[in-house]
Each structure stands twice: as structure tokens, then as C-alpha cells.
Amino acid sequence: MHNLNRYLEHTLLKANCTLQEIDQLVLEAKRFQFRGVCVPPFWVKQVKRDLSDLDIQVVTVVGFPFGYTTTEAKVQETQQAIRDGADEIDVVWSLTAFKSGMPWPKIELAKLSAICHDEGRLLKVIVETAYLSDSELMEACDICSDAGADFVKTSTGFAPEGAKEAHVRLMRSRLPSQVGIKASGGIRDLSSAVRLIVAGADRIGTSAGPTIMQAQETL
Numbered sequence: 001m002h003n004l005n006r007y008l009e010h011t012l013l014k015a016n017c018t019l020q021e022i023d024q025l026v027l028e029a030k031r032f033q034f035r036g037v038c039v040p041p042f043w044v045k046q047v048k049r050d051l052s053d054l055d056i057q058v059v060t061v062v063g064f065p066f067g068y069t070t071t072e073a074k075v076q077e078t079q080q081a082i083r084d085g086a087d088e089i090d091v092v093w094s095l096t097a098f099k100s101g102m103p104w105p106k107i108e109l110a111k112l113s114a115i116c117h118d119e120g121r122l123l124k125v126i127v128e129t130a131y132l133s134d135s136e137l138m139e140a141c142d143i144c145s146d147a148g149a150d151f152v153k154t155s156t157g158f159a160p161e162g163a164k165e166a167h168v169r170l171m172r173s174r175l176p177s178q179v180g181i182k183a184s185g186g187i188r189d190l191s192s193a194v195r196l197i198v199a200g201a202d203r204i205g206t207s208a209g210p211t212i213m214q215a216q217e218t219l
Contacts, residue, residue, distance in 0.1 A: 001194055004216055007202070008193070009059055010209040011038040011184070013157065026050045032213045038090065038205055041081055048085025057087040059124075062112075065158040067092030067126070071108045078115050088122040090153055090182075090205075095128055098140065109147035117148065124151035124182055129167045130159035137167060141174040151203065155185030162186030165199040172200030190215040 010032075012025045022043050029037045029051065036057030039047050048058045062077040063069045069077075071094075078089050091112055097104040109125055116123040125147075127140040144152045152171055155162040162185020171181050183196040184205030190212050193204050206212065 001197065001216070004193070004197075005032045005209075005213060006035045007197055007204050008032075008034045008209045008212065009036040009038045009057075009182070009184075009203055009205045010034045011157075011205050011207050013038065013040060013061065013064070013207075017043075022047065023050075028210045029056050030054065032209060034209055035203065036088065041077065041084070041086075044081055044084040044086050052085075058085055059088040059090060060084075060086045061126075061156075062089050062091040063094075064090075064092050064126075065156040067094050067128070068096045071104075071111060074108065074112060075115065078112055082116070082119050082121055086121065088124060088150075089116055090124045090126055092126045092128070092156060093140075093144070095131060098136075098143075099131075106143045106147045109144060109149060113148035113150075116150075122150040123148070124153045124180075125149045126153040126156055126184075128156060128159050129154045129164065130161045130185075134170060137170055138174045141171055141179075145176055145179045149179060151180040151182045153182035153184055153203075153205070157185045157205075159185070163196055163201075165195055168196055168199040168201050188212075 010029045036059045038059040044060045060081045063074045113123045125144045163183035180202035182203040183201035187206040188208040
């Protein structure tokens with residue numbers, strides 16, 4: 001697949017990641033010219049400094065990994081991440097509010113998307129597909145697009161399962177064309193990444209970016 005590297009967000013979000021691993025992530029991102037790197041909020045400032053002159057987006061997470069923090073906390077996290085240099089924010093939506101039938105998720109996401117867009121940043125919303133039925137996933141897509149999200153993202157990588165082709169196809173059929181899809185969670189090889197892109201994913205979040213690129217180089 002042409003330009004596969006520009007679909008990939010090289011990701012390191014495990015709880016015990018080290019400075020050495022973050023530095024390695026940055027080096028690999030430079031080598032393969034990935035679309036972005038996705039790192040914990042704690043590391044945004046340094047990673048932005050390391051990548052400042054390159055066309056590699058610095059992505060971080062908000063309300064991660066469960067999404068049940070208050071809106072005020074998510075607003076604060078988002079503003080801090082932007083101050084630290086994040087180009088894109090991947091927020092875990094309030095699954096608990098959604099499952100309770102409350103209108104709150106749309107209100108919350110609209111606030112966050114306004115903050116991001118005022119600063120020229122992108123907002124991606126992690127809906128955690130593992131916990132949603134097909135009808136819930138379609139409703140989630142509607143909520144995200146109505147609230148102004150730039151992307152809907154499948155998974156945190158912390159749920160029982162991650163990205164599935166069927167989910168990505170369903171999301172693509174439901175979302176307006178200007179709203180992208182980020183597939184993430186358990187994508188560790190070239191064939192999985194390509195299948196998800198063919199299904200409709202615009203971005204792939206993976207901790208196996210170099211492995212995927214090396215597999216493509218050997219083809």
C-alpha cells in the first residue's frame with residue numbers, strides 16, 4: 001500500500017513506559033515518517049520539542065482510559081495538552097453517561113471540540129467499540145459528528161478487544177465524509193492494518209508501526 005506510513009500513529013501508552021522508550025518511539029517516527037506519535041500527556045512537551053520541525057503530529061490522550069472523569073477535568077487536560085504542544089487530542093468519551101441514556105456525551109464533546117478548533121487542533125473521540133452494539137455504535141457516530149469531532153476512534157487498547165473491520169465499515173457507512181476514522185487496539189501486523197484501511201480507516205493507532213513498515217519493505 002502506497003504511503004502506508006502516513007496512516008500510522010506510532011503509539012506508546014502503557015502505564016510503565018520509560019523515557020528511553022519514548023526516545024525510541026521518536027527515533028522510529030523520524031525514521032519512518034509516521035503521520036503521528038501518540039504519547040501520554042506527561043511526555044507531550046518533550047516529544048513536541050523533539051519533533052518540532054517535522055511533519056509528524058504529536059497526539060495525546062484525555063480522560064484515558066475509561067472516560068468517566070468529569071467534563072471539567074477533561075477540559076483542563078485538553079487545555080494543558082494544547083499548551084504543552086499537542087496537535088491532536090484523543091479523548092475517551094463518557095461511556096458511562098451514554099450507557100445511562102444521558103445527553104451529556106454530546107455536550108461534553110461539543111465543549112472539547114470547540115477548545116481544540118479554537119486552537120487549530122484536532123479532536124478524536126474514542127468510543128470503545130468493544131462495549132457497543134451495532135446500533136449503539138451508529139448512535140455514537142452521530143453524537144460525535146454532531147458535536148464537531150474530527151475523528152471517531154475505535155478503542156483505547158485497554159478493553160477486551162480492539163479494532164474490527166466490521167466496526168470500521170459500519171462507522172464509515174454512518175459518519176459524514178469529513179469525519180475520519182482511527183482504528184486502534186490490537187493492530188500488530190501489516191495485513192491487519194491494510195484490511196482496516198480498506199474497510200475505511202483513515203488512521204491506524206498501533207505500537208507496532210516499525211514492524212508493520214518492515215513487513216511492507218520486504219514485500
